[in-house]
Amino acid sequence: MTEQEVLNILPFIFPLYTALISGLLLQRLCNKGESQLEKRSIQMAIWAYISAIFAWLSIVFYIVIPQLFVVFNAPVMWIFMGYNILYYRFVFDLTKTHESEKFSILHFAIPTLIALVLFVWSFFIPFDVQLQLVESRGEPSRDYPYYSALFTSKPLLFVLFHVVYTVFCLLRVIRFRRVVVNYSADEERTSLRWLYQILFVMLGSLPAALGFMLLTKQQLTSFPINIFLALVFMFKDVMLVHNILLDNFVVISSDTSEKEIQTPPTDRELPEQINREDVHRLEIYMSNNRPYLNPKLKITEIAQALNTNRSSLSALINGTYGMNFCRFVNRYRLDELDRLKSHPNNTSLSELELVAKAGFSDWRGYQRVKSREEEFNLKQQ
Structure with a gap:
């Protein structure tokens, strides 16, 4: 392998290594999950x-060993589509609000069918024709x-699957945020700000992905362009594993008294549901x-203590x-x-x-909670 070839594949080795280390870290964490859903x-x-x-490996093969890329052409085709679905499956499980939600295996039908047809x-x-398609940077065969x-x-x-499933992920997170505020009081973990950041980075990486179709082989293997592409995906991978390791998310689990979190009651339902004795308790x-x-x-912890269910x-409360x-x-x-700040024993605490x-x-x-309360109080004045 020449020095130029090493330089060409080096940017793709970095995200490959990042994905490998991240996967190994999560594998060690997997058995420590608090629930089956987690x-x-x-x-x-x-x-x-x-x-x-495997996606990054396939790009390395494409540049350095085109013969190997041709051999694994069909699996690579599936991976380029299936990666986005697998990521959506992760977001789907992370944002489940009740046990009856099932991920449909039909999501994998189109990638599998296309890969089988190609295979x-x-x-x-x-x-030789297939090899020429790789070596010519996708110039179509006349025959x-x-x-x-x-x-x-x-x-x-x-790109197509990237856009569609990133939108699906965003819709899941937005819906989850509307529900989780009635389940957990951890402002930071329920916000899923880091997941929003990842999804926007994924959308932001689309120009780089489109570049594969527009650039010549010489431009494709240019070091600056590949470094940019690698940094985008490395950021996403590191951000994901970092927040999973920090347990910076909330998984809504089912309990024996209720199978799902329901939406807040309507105004007509409230008078019958409010019990002053329950409020006092x-x-x-x-x-x-x-x-x-x-x-x-x-909310399940308080519900259990009060011998009721979370719904x-x-x-x-609503x-x-x-x-x-x-x-x-x-x-x-x-x-x-406020009470802690006014207590004389706490003057030495930051x-x-x-x-x-x-x-x-x-x-x-704390800052987000404080800002929202101040904003609410201003509106009330």
């Missing part, structure tokens, strides 16, 4: 990393124009037990206080923070330490 989410992330590893068709095409179109359609299919429990000091507090408790569970708990934390003692998971979560 384990399955991590497993899907691992499979996404595995597909990324079978390749037996009827001379190997096999339709096969050439399918053979060289990987970047286009990748809730307020006494919050004052005496102070569960809000737990940064990872979930009824969520309806009670109807009585006109807010979701997350805001309800965070207001207690803000009051606790504001960051007081924020942690009040039950907030981190400073950013």
Whole structure:
């Protein structure tokens, strides 16, 4: 291998190595998941990393060993489409709101069908013709124009699946955010800001993916362009594994009393559901037990202590206080923070330490809660 070839493939080795290390780290973490759903989410992330590893390897083969690329042409075709579906499957499991939600295996039907067609068709095409398609940077064969179109359609299919499944991911996260505020009071972990950032980076990488169809082979193997492409995907991979390792997400698990989180009750339903005795019990429990000091507090923990289910408790909070569970708990934390600040024993503590003692998971979560409350109070004036 020449020095120029090493330089050409070097940018693709970096994200390959990142995906490999990330997958190995998640594999060690997988068995430590708190629930089966959490384990399955991590497993899907691992499979996404595995597909990324083979995708980067295929690009290395394309540049350095075109004969090997031709041999694995059909699996590579599947990976370029399936990677996006595997990533969506991870987001799907991470944002499930009830057990009845099932991921349809039909998502893999189109990639599998296209890869099978390419695989079978390749037996009827001379190997030299296929090799020429790689070495000529996708210049179609006059004798096999339709096969050439399918053979060289990987970047286009990748972009198409990339856009469609990134949009699917965004819709899942937006829907999940509307539900999780009635389940968890951890502002930072329920925000999934990091997942939004990853999805926008994925959309931002589309120009780089489109470049594969527009650039010449010399431009394709230019070091600056490949470094940019590698950095985009390395950022995504590192961001994903970093937040999974930090447990920076909330998985909604089912419980024995209820199979799913329901939407907040309508105004006509509230009068019948509000029970003043239940409200009194809730307020006494919050004052005496102070569960809000737990940064990872979930509604199921309070529901279990009050011998009720999370849907009824969520309806009670929505109807009585006109807010979701997350805001309800965070207001207690803000009051606790004010109390801690005024206590003489806490004068030596920093504001960051007081924020942690009040039950907030981190400073950013506290700042978001504080800003929203200030904004709400201004509107009320």
